[in-house]
Amino acid sequence: MKKIRIFFHSIEEAFKSVFRNASLSIASISCIAITLILVAVSVILSYNVNSFTSDIEKDVTIVAFLDKEVTQEQIDEIKTKITNLNNIASIEFQSKQQLIDEMKEENADLENILNQYTEETNPLQDTYLVKVENIETIGKTAEEIENIEGVSIVKYGEGMVEDLVNVFDVVKNITYIVVIGLVLVTAFLISNTIKITIQTRKRQIEIMRLVGASNSFIKIPFFFEGLLLGALGSIIPIIACCYGYMYLYERFNGQLFTPIIKLVNPDLIIFNIIFFVIAIGVVVGALGSYRAVRRYLKI
């Protein structure tokens, strides 16, 4: 019961302090808010980059053309060999006959020409369509497939795919670094602001120590104060970013410039964004205030 009363007392003190030092609190809150807006933008960005890269990954296929004179036996053997490689997600056989049929369907003009070919004279080659698990090492996998006996050429849109994936990876990593940096800088700024509020309460803390307050009794209100500043600082970023993203999504019909780049549906990520923003805000605030008092109580 006593512990509970002391706990509520700490929370009450934290609220009082936030309001009493209104101008400093507003400074801290704005500072946190700016960081959190950038955090939210980064989170939205990285969800989209992730979804886009996995979309591409789903589409990218290695086409392995088999030698013209392969036997059915060899075809089966090649399949086993490919399946045994690392990084293979799926494999599908497409015979030259199927290819011709497909082409006929797609283009009526071609049909007559293509009809001239018989099973033996078909100029096309049997192929395996292979999908990979990790697109970053697609080049290596393609090479391994090409080395299998009976495979003549391998195609997968070399270079372009890897470059694209690399660019997105760089974008993601920069985003992470920027977010971590911002979080640290903000925690530092918060701790300085709270230090100023401690200065003004120096006398109060001195007297608290004299009448027998433990360090944690003195510290906890400051800790809650940091939490509170973090939570208050996350309100505007959450509203701005969630509504902003929903608006953009509607405005661009869920795609960016071309239908290839699909935006992630806001409904799917909005709770994650809210969670991230609040969590980071609260952590930043608490870290900052903890740092501020810890220094101060070392007497």
Place this chain on the structure above:
Amino acid sequence: MNLIELKNVYKQYSNGVTALCDVSIEISKGEFVFVIGKTASGKSTLIKLLYRQEKPSKGGVFVGGINVAKLKNRKVYKLRRKLGIVFQDYKLLPNLTVYENVAFALEIYGLRSDEVRQKVMKALEKVGLKEKFKSYPDQLSGGEQQRVSIARAIVNEPKILICDEPTGNLDPKTSLEIMEIINKINEEGTTVIMATHDKEIVNKYRKRVITIEKGILVSDKEKGGYFNEKD
């Protein structure tokens, strides 16, 4: 066992000043002890050792069974809860009322508000300031402010009351009033240690007097006073 004991205590500040030199004192429960001496003789240093504002450089300081010299920073509050401390400058919080200033010392215990009210009013009654509980410190005279700080010191009924020149800022008449309150608290069983250089008070009350000169304990007399000393 003695309530307070100093064993061969040395105190040298980091700037090299030796404020106390081989001081040994024993104080038992219920005593009233004046600590006197010229300015910079080491009175405040002695007091600060008792509530662990300073640590001794050498020697042992025991207060209420706690070895103050070995007390970790984190545990200092345990000692402070056994003590009431009164200063020359009152150390009141200007934005709190008299009542709140006294109740401030009870916040750490998480008491029910009716318990707090009862204890605070009892302490204010002892110092004769019950009617002014709603006033703010700047609306009170120096003597009244000192009463508030005494009320805060005794609100948790400590075994020991430590005073560093409690009458230092007050005129002779007010000083005597404050002394009356402190004496009464002592008569009710609280051990009192008071540093002062108020000759009139020391000579009037005829208590145990410890004299310090340049950090050295030069006399320790029952019913002592300023007899032949010039200052």
